[in-house]
Amino acid sequence: MEINMQIAVASGKGGTGKTLVSTCLLRILGDENSALIDTDVEEPNAGLVLMASAPETANVSRLVPEIDYNYCNFCGSCAEVCNFNALLVLNEKVLLFHELCHSCGACAYLCPLAAIKEKEHPIGVIEEARLPGHGRVLTGRLNIGEAQGPPLIKAVKKQGERAALRIIDCPPGTTCAMIESIRDSDYCLLVTEPTPFGLHDLELSLEAVEMLGIPGGLVINRWQGEDGELLALSGQTGVPILGRIPFSVELAQAYMQGRDPLEAMPVLLDILSDVFRQIKGALS
Numbered sequence: 001m002e003i004n005m006q007i008a009v010a011s012g013k014g015g016t017g018k019t020l021v022s023t024c025l026l027r028i029l030g031d032e033n034s035a036l037i038d039t040d041v042e043e044p045n046a047g048l049v050l051m052a053s054a055p056e057t058a059n060v061s062r063l064v065p066e067i068d069y070n071y072c073n074f075c076g077s078c079a080e081v082c083n084f085n086a087l088l089v090l091n092e093k094v095l096l097f098h099e100l101c102h103s104c105g106a107c108a109y110l111c112p113l114a115a116i117k118e119k120e121h122p123i124g125v126i127e128e129a130r131l132p133g134h135g136r137v138l139t140g141r142l143n144i145g146e147a148q149g150p151p152l153i154k155a156v157k158k159q160g161e162r163a164a165l166r167i168i169d170c171p172p173g174t175t176c177a178m179i180e181s182i183r184d185s186d187y188c189l190l191v192t193e194p195t196p197f198g199l200h201d202l203e204l205s206l207e208a209v210e211m212l213g214i215p216g217g218l219v220i221n222r223w224q225g226e227d228g229e230l231l232a233l234s235g236q237t238g239v240p241i242l243g244r245i246p247f248s249v250e251l252a253q254a255y256m257q258g259r260d261p262l263e264a265m266p267v268l269l270d271i272l273s274d275v276f277r278q279i280k281g282a283l284s
Ligand code: SF4
Pocket: 067, 071, 072, 073, 074, 075, 076, 077, 078, 079, 089, 094, 110, 111, 112, 113, 114, 115, 116
């Protein structure tokens, strides 16, 4: 059965188990035409969890302005048009703060003396590894000190766009990086815990999913027989709880030791297969 679908796996806060869910979904559903795309570019670890083969890497860069001082008269227009305060004209110098630049190109376009060219600025790499029988694992890895994750996230998603099943392991929270990661997905699974911690972050994530018009559902991880306030939240928002993964010391240990979680907790196969069945039902 070929699945043509993009499922984003996100979470309100870090550490709730979204990488566990996304890697298990690939193990259960993936075939040679599938990809797991890790867009948690500041801390990617899906490839590690899956023990994917040694990856091939490709550099990714974005365009930033470069001043040609043969033409610049330090008029200051570029700093004025920059919405992100990435440019400062000071003492016959135009300073660029790379971490603030969003590569919008406005300064180069609007410089009255055409004194700005755009040059490539390296931001990170895409690693591509194969997981025999389950397709590819694509990882975006941001360079240390680089603050702009979304251009790398776009690049790694583009690399995986031809896969029929695309599972996106998103960064936590509701940052620009999370929004860029879930954008264009058919469905967003939010992995959470039945504790008060992170409930506010989860609500914000649900708002982001709703804003983008993406159907969503919840998976409760480390479930101990109670849903906490999640049942009420599900009722208020209309976002269903699709599955509950029981708390298990053995599963946690297996995960930490790099063993297959589906072997450590066989019922996980049924739980996540049922989650997928409900996703398919919601999209049909
Ligand atoms: S707008 Fe152009 S000419 Fe003016 S300071 Fe910036 S680079 Fe120089």
